[in-house]
Amino acid sequence: MAQVALSDSQGDNRLATATNGRAKANGSNANGKRPLAGSGSDLTDDDMPLAKRAKGTTTNGSAPAANGNGKAPKRKAVESSDSEDDMPIAQTLKSVAVPMPGAVEQPDDNDDVPLAKTNGRGARGHPRQSYKEESQSTEDEDDSDVPIAKKAAPKKRASNGKGKQPPKKMVKKEESDESSDEDVPLSQKTPAAKPKAAAAMPAAKKRKSEPTTPATKKAKVEVKKEESVSPVKARGKKAKSEDADADAQAKAEEAEEEESYKYWEALTAAGDGSQKWTTLEHNGVLFPPPYQSLPSTVKMLYEGKPVDLPPESEEVAGFFGAMLETDHAQDAKFRENFFDDFKTVLEKHPPKNGIKIKSLDKCDFRPMYEYYEAERAKKKALSAAEKKELKKAKDLLEEPYLHCLLDGRKEKVGNFRVEPPGLFRGRGVHPKKGKLKLRLYPEDMIINIGEGAKIPVPNIPGKWKEVIHDNTVTWLANWKENVNGNSKYVFLAAGSSLKGQSDIAKFEKARELKKHVARLRKDYTADLTSKVMADRQRATAVYFIDRYALRAGNEKGDDEADTVGCCSLRYEHVTMEKPDKLILDFLGKDSIRYYNELKVEIQIFKNIRIFKDGKSIGDDLFDRVTTTGLNKYLQSYMKGLTAKVFRTYNASVTCQQQLEKLTDPNATVAEKILAFNRANREVAILCNHQRTVSKGFAASMEKMNDKLRALKYQRRKLRYALLTQEPQLKKKRKELVEEESDLDDEWIATHEDELRKKEIEKTEKKFEKEKEKAAAEGEEEPKASVLNDRIAAINEEYDRLKKERGSKNVELKSAKSAEKIEEALEKLDERIKNFRYQITDKDEGKEVSLTTSKTNYIDPRIIAAWAKKHGVPIEKVLSKSLITKFPWAVEVDPDFVF
Incomplete structure (x- = not known):
């Protein structure tokens, strides 16, 4: 794979060697990393270990500051042995430290000493056996929709020096570390004010019948509110119009109004973002149908004997039986967890014929498996007409839940279907895979709806756990799943106005980083040689986040996956090979292995050597850095700046630079699409969006070759x-x-x-x-x-x-x-x-996921502008769902630059 060299003049040097990583996983080289400004392989005094520096110079190589008498303090040059090059900073500072006037000695302050030197182990340096839940919020999800009661209290503002707090400025609320949904309240929108993104977008197309102005928009919304029918009332009935023509015309106008509403034009740059909506009506969530018992002839066997299970136990046994031929059912941990929960269910609902089930190995689920396979085959063999009827019935059942009314507008709901019970599969190496996910009932569900709106009725017997009216969050329903105890939510669909406004704000924040990134890089480069251990560790962590798009990493509980990020790297995760090679090997997000061989600057190599000194397996490498502290430092450069913003910025910059490099304006559309996928692949490699080669890949390639x-x-x-x-x-x-x-x-x-x-x-x-059609029309069937x-x-x-x-x-x-x-x-x-290009593209992307970067990290305006500029149909590079998710990006000017 091609080496990637990015321009520093634009302040966007991201990769140095974006493809050197995944190293042995992809068979690529790890060489060619360009050093940061101010550091390199030639050792200057600035790069030398503190123990080897002359006392007469500061860490940046300049003369020491004056002592107050207009003269610099005199120092004698001190020689040190080469062995001191490997010493921790604290052991080399006594000969160079210059106490500031009025400074008080703090013998117990160890900020410049690795924690391993103070207590033998890092504060967070203990072996972890922690794991992460499968369905926990993904990167593009956030906690902005958590009820206010659960949010952290706001910090007090600093005094202005006169004993009073400065007046609070009206600024747009920024997203938190993992947030992208801090939406501006619709009630506070100012149509005249537009976001920065609007500068890169063409003016809105106005309706031919009348100009679209803020006043007319508001009037139409008010009229729509008065005339709209509650979605709950519309569940089984629709209002009958006395005049069919007038009704059809009204529907056409309503559809035109919905289509013409462009939320990105009404996005305001002001407001505190606390209120998300004014009115909200919806029909709740759709629960799965109750369990239907298997035919009396289908039984699980135990030691060859049929087991007469009650429905509650039979359902759980069926979950395992349906998966009998999968890898999950052969996994030891999966089997262990399933059987533990199965025994718990059997205690409450034992077999009717008194059989005692004590061993999973003696259970035979084959009859259940064969029954479910036969049912699948029957469904697959249905005629087109029968399948159409089934789909029609399914659509009719789901229709009331598809949309809600948000501030009088019809908006599509996302995941309105309640997850059915089953066995937890997890991602990667998860210790809870195989555990039973319980069936959910209305009593488990909290519904969020507008005050005064009609409360929806569940589609199964029961009453909601709670009904709230919180317009500061964007979720419609909330429940807690039993496997990991995490809250799960029903949100609006990806193409909704609330989600869209959040996406715009996220990418605009990443664009804003361009103004600050040069200063930030200059400062953290200087801190790589800081005498304070905490500062040096922080600078090194920011270097990894900036250069290699590492996630910041958070502390994990005992029941979460042992996944780590930059701040939570441990001693065993980084291996060193002289003179300047680091090998990173750890489990990243979703338990996906991160393996990268990096050729780094000499100073980075020295720092890692110092951080590892005196530590052992289980100790934190960055024992003076926390995610909270790191993000606080980043936000001192730009409001709302977090490690995640760096990933969005890096991905977008890399994509734009690679597209410019790889695209031949005179190439065919197929060649341009291949160039686009190659550029996207560089982004996926940078962000570690790896995937294992699917089992059917070889067969799929053979099929393509046959074609x-x-x-x-x-x-x-x-x-x-x-x-x-x-x-x-x-x-x-x-x-x-x-x-x-x-x-x-x-x-x-x-x-x-x-x-x-x-x-x-x-x-x-x-x-x-032809026979079916003839029979339906009453004609003679063909012979x-x-x-x-x-x-x-x-x-x-x-x-x-x-x-x-x-x-x-x-x-x-x-x-x-x-x-x-x-x-x-x-x-x-x-x-x-x-077609040859397609085969090449598929083969090159077999170990990289190209979807995540387009969905969450690359500014879609970059893709849309590139497609327009080079005459590539947008649907060739963005899926239909992504076009729906980013309608504001499709209208971008071809000359847009991130």
Whole structure:
């Protein structure tokens, strides 16, 4: 994979070697990292260990400050042995420290000493056996929607020196460390005020019928509020209009108004962000149907004997039975956790025939597995009409829950379906996989709705646990799952106004970092040689966050996954190889392994050596740094700046630079798409968005190669047909004589037999549809002889092809002129070329996830602007769901620059 060198002049040097990582995982090299400004492989006094520096200089190589008498204090040069180069800072400072005037000696202050030197182990340096929940909020989710009662109390403002607090400025609330949903309250929006993002967007398209002004928008919303029907009332009935034409016109106008509402134009840059909405109506959540007992003939076996389980126990046994042939069911930890919970359920609901179940190995779930497999096969074998009816019934059931009314506007709801019970699978190496996820009831659910709105009725018997009216949060429902005890929420869909406003604010904050990043890098580079251990550790941590997009890392509880980030790296996670190589190996987010071989600056290498000195396995590497303290330091440079903002900034900058580097304006659309995916892949590597190669990857690649051979087969037929008509071309055009690769007689025979079989199946299905249509319309059904004649014609054609296999004299099924064949050959050559790009793209991306970066980290305006500029259809690089999620980005100007 290509080395990535990014310009420092733009203040955006992110990777140095973005692809050196994943090192052995991807087989790439770890060399080529460009040093930070002010540091390098040549040791200056600035880079030398403190123990080896002359006393007459400061840490930056300048003369010491005056002592108050206009003269600098005299110092004698002190020589030290090479062994002192490896000594902790505290052991080298006595000969260089200059006490400040009025300073009081603090013998117990160890800020400049690693904690390992003070108590033998880091404050957080203990071995952890902690784990992370599968469904815990992902990176693009946040805690901005947590009820106020659960939020931390605001800090008191500093005094202005006169005994009074300064007046509170009206500023936009910034997102927290893991937050991206601090939305501006809709009630406080000022249509005239626009965000910084608006400068990069074209003016809104106005409706032809009337100009769209703040006044008319407000009036329309008010009218809509008065005329709107509560979604609860609309559950089973719809208001009947006396005038059908007027009703249709009203619906059309409403749809046009919804489509024309562009929340990003009404986004205000002011407000404290406390209130998110004024009115909210919705139908609650959709609970899964109750459990249906298995047929009496389907029983779990224990020591070969059928076990008569009550429904409560049978349901849990069925969860395991349905997964019998999966890797989960073979996993020791999964089996252990399942059986522990299964025994607990059996104690409350024991087998009716008195069988005692004491060992999972003696349980036989095969009958259950076979039953569920048969049910799946039946569902798959349903006719198109039957599947359509099932979907219609499902849509009818879900329709009331799809939307809510937010401030009078119809907004789509996200995850309104309550998660059904089952077995927890977890991500990565999770110790709770296999545990039972209990069935949820209305009594487990807290509903958040507008005050005065009609309270929704659950679709199953029961009453809500609580109904609240909190307009400072954006969730509609909240419950606590039993496996890890975490709160889970129902939010609006990704394309909603609240989510969209949050996304805009997130990417604008990352863009703002451009103004401050140069100063921040200069300061933390200087602190890499600080005499204070806490400052030196913090600077080194920021270096890793800035250069390699490491997550900050947070403390984990005993029941969470043992995943770490920069601040929580431990002694065993970093291996050193002289002179300047660091190997990082740890479990990152979602228990995904992070492995990276880094060639770093000499000063960074020295710092890590000092941080590890005196420590052992289980001790924290950065024992003087916490995530909270680190983010507080970052926010001193820019309000709201956190380690996560760095990841968004790094990803966006890297994507834009790589697109400029890799895109050839004169290339085909297929080549440009390949360039885009390669640029996105660099971002995914930077952010460690790795994935394991899927089990079906080899089969999928073989299938693609077979499709490529099928295209070559078509080309061969066209080429032979052209030469049959125009034999003189054999001497004039060599490309028409050269044989296609990968095509042998055996493969051609197999391919033609498969084509024959598929065409016959297609003809039979078409005949069945014709019969169904005739029966539905009361017409005479076609006779079986019609089908037989069609199949006979297919067999006749493929028998003819069979005879042509050994001959180069080919006749096409439909006669074509030489000119038409030439045109078909040109189109087919282009298809083959583009399909080869797809195969290359798939192979290169087999170990990298390209979705996460586009969903959470890359500013979508970069992608949309690139697509417009180079004539690439936006749907080729952004999925339909992402286009819905980022409608504000699609309207960006082609010249947009992050």
